[in-house]
Amino acid sequence: MANQLLSIAPRHVSLPENYVRPEPQRPRLHEVIAGTSIPTIDLNSPDIIDEVADACTSHGCFLVVNHGVESVPEMLEVSSEFFDLPAEEKAKHYSDDPMKKMRLSTSSNVRTETVRNWRDYLRLHCYPLEEFVPSWPSNPPSFKRVVSTYCREVRQVGMQILRVISLSLELEEEYLVKILGELEQHMAINYYPRCPQPELTYGLPPHTDPNAFTILLQDPSVPGLQVLKDGHWIAVDPQPNALVINIGDQLQALSNGRYKSAWHRAVVNSDKERISVASFVCPCKSVVINPPEKLITNGSPAVYKSYTYDEYYTKFWSRNLDDEHCLELFKRE
Ligand code: OGA
Numbered sequence: 001m002a003n004q005l006l007s008i009a010p011r012h013v014s015l016p017e018n019y020v021r022p023e024p025q026r027p028r029l030h031e032v033i034a035g036t037s038i039p040t041i042d043l044n045s046p047d048i049i050d051e052v053a054d055a056c057t058s059h060g061c062f063l064v065v066n067h068g069v070e071s072v073p074e075m076l077e078v079s080s081e082f083f084d085l086p087a088e089e090k091a092k093h094y095s096d097d098p099m100k101k102m103r104l105s106t107s108s109n110v111r112t113e114t115v116r117n118w119r120d121y122l123r124l125h126c127y128p129l130e131e132f133v134p135s136w137p138s139n140p141p142s143f144k145r146v147v148s149t150y151c152r153e154v155r156q157v158g159m160q161i162l163r164v165i166s167l168s169l170e171l172e173e174e175y176l177v178k179i180l181g182e183l184e185q186h187m188a189i190n191y192y193p194r195c196p197q198p199e200l201t202y203g204l205p206p207h208t209d210p211n212a213f214t215i216l217l218q219d220p221s222v223p224g225l226q227v228l229k230d231g232h233w234i235a236v237d238p239q240p241n242a243l244v245i246n247i248g249d250q251l252q253a254l255s256n257g258r259y260k261s262a263w264h265r266a267v268v269n270s271d272k273e274r275i276s277v278a279s280f281v282c283p284c285k286s287v288v289i290n291p292p293e294k295l296i297t298n299g300s301p302a303v304y305k306s307y308t309y310d311e312y313y314t315k316f317w318s319r320n321l322d323d324e325h326c327l328e329l330f331k332r333e
Pocket residue numbers: 188190204209216224225264265266276277278
């Protein structure tokens with residue numbers, strides 16, 4: 001029911017019971033490490049291959065600057081306009097069916113989860129654009145135009161990153177582009193309202209992304225993304241004009257565990273709502289995920305079974321976001 005959307009409900013003065021995490025699962029915000037930076041990589045850097053190799057091994061996460069995505073300000077603007085629309089307008093798009101290709105929903109998967117997350121999100125499929133844009137919201141009036149432009153620009157960055165990651169694994173430049181097939185591209189426009197008790201809940205609990213990698217645009221004025229590094233949560237404070245790259249489960253599997261799918265979470269705050277735009281770069285569903293021979297050696301035997309991305313994705317959505325790491329279920333005996 002659409003009235004479950006946080007962006008429709010009246011402002012809460014205390015956190016509803018079904019959002020409260022049991023004590024051991026709470027975010028412990030005072031323990032978060034602030035001010036340590038995660039790697040920032042200039043896409044025009046002459047040393048980009050080494051820089052990406054280091055970042056993918058150490059953090060599974062990095063910021064990119066000089067990415068050429070010019071529609072960033074408009075994309076943030078139209079996202080916030082969308083969540084400001086009247087309730088009836090948003091209700092038209094509501095669904096809790098995770099298989100729907102366009103839906104406005106809340107939390108993560110309200111059909112399976114026991115504790116909710118303090119987030120609404122609009123999920124879109126974005127490739128090929130001609131196929132999906134007609135089903136996107138036509139309000140705000142500029143939505144289709146702005147989001148399509150953003151999707152095209154982000155896809156360019158995604159392809160560039162895949163080529164650099166291939167080279168950084170000492171593979172042929174086109175290796176990952178070829179092996180991942182006609183890449184799917186999905187988007188989640190996340191809306192995290194102000195939360196009366198941010199210590200008790202999450203926008204998104206700790207998780208890794210199930211796809212190849214994610215390109216995340218953060219609200220430049222409101223922090224909320226945190227990444228796990230050596231057992232500590234570190235704040236990835238937004239930097240103007242930077243996009244966050246999060247390595248996902250499929251690049252961890254394809255690199256035979258050399259690159260780490262980053263554990264990350266989104267926390268909320270009581271001062272200001274926050275918007276983020278996650279672009280998920282995904283293998284084609286039929287692709288068999290199997291690392292190249294070159295990355296399987298006596299010293300590093302194959303870690304995961306081979307599987308299709310379709311199998312993985314189905315398994316991922318049948319679970320809860322904060323269950324055991326989905327990739328663990330695909331390990332060799
Ligand atoms: C996601 C995600 C983080 C954020 O959408 O998968 O991790 O800061 N988002 O919104």
